[in-house]
Amino acid sequence: MRIQFIQDIIDLLRKKNKNKNIGCNNIINIDNKVNCLYTIEGNNNFIDISSKKTSEPQNLKINIRGSNNRIIIKNLRTANLFIDIGNYTDCNNVEIEILDNFVCAQAHILGYQSNTPVKIGANCLFSKDICIRNGELPHAIYDINTFENFDKSQGIFIGNHVWIGEHSYIMKKCQIQDDSIVGAMSVVTKAFNESNVLIAGNPAKICKRNIMWEEDASKVTSLNSR
Numbered sequence: 001m002r003i004q005f006i007q008d009i010i011d012l013l014r015k016k017n018k019n020k021n022i023g024c025n026n027i028i029n030i031d032n033k034v035n036c037l038y039t040i041e042g043n044n045n046f047i048d049i050s051s052k053k054t055s056e057p058q059n060l061k062i063n064i065r066g067s068n069n070r071i072i073i074k075n076l077r078t079a080n081l082f083i084d085i086g087n088y089t090d091c092n093n094v095e096i097e098i099l100d101n102f103v104c105a106q107a108h109i110l111g112y113q114s115n116t117p118v119k120i121g122a123n124c125l126f127s128k129d130i131c132i133r134n135g136e137l138p139h140a141i142y143d144i145n146t147f148e149n150f151d152k153s154q155g156i157f158i159g160n161h162v163w164i165g166e167h168s169y170i171m172k173k174c175q176i177q178d179d180s181i182v183g184a185m186s187v188v189t190k191a192f193n194e195s196n197v198l199i200a201g202n203p204a205k206i207c208k209r210n211i212m213w214e215e216d217a218s219k220v221t222s223l224n225s226r
Helices: 002-016 217-224
Strands: 020-022 027-030 035-041 046-051 058-065 070-076 078-085 095-098 103-111 117-120 130-134 156-158 197-201 204-209
Touching: 027 035, 035 046, 046 058, 058 070, 070 078
Parallel strands: 020 035, 027 046, 035 058, 046 070, 058 078, 070 095, 078 103, 095 117, 103 130, 117 156
Antiparallel strands: 197 204
């Protein structure tokens, strides 16, 4: 029901709005199986989105304000995904990359700091209402004596086969390693260097180690029967 609702909204937006490409040398390659509404204001931006052969929904809304940004999504499986690079202030040289077989009920990726990446590995599963926020543009958090901005991000890195539970918030400077789970309603504020862990809480911490997960529970049943 929720996915159909989001699809109806995107269909309505497509009827009322047209894709906008304001700038020079922007390259846009989007598989025709992907429903994508985009707005680009800037130069030398690059969007490349490929899709798996599937009947599952693949809905994207992309807003870019700035130049020399890159969005690469390889073999998208199913998604309701919103990507913003910049807002009313330009953001430049941001790279957002999502690898094969990405499944996402609904997520919002905010690229709000220039010269930083957001990278998501293969076979990841995102539940609904996920926020990934890289940066605070146009705001700054700084030392009152030196005026040093000490809250800059080095990027967000999510490994392969990571499951993120609903209503989770992934903040700048975060790293989540392969085969891990982020529990529902978690706020992840730092880098985790261990794989196969359950991370949960606000702020999130490691709650359990040596875990593994499967998208299809029947696979685990077959393993237990051996």
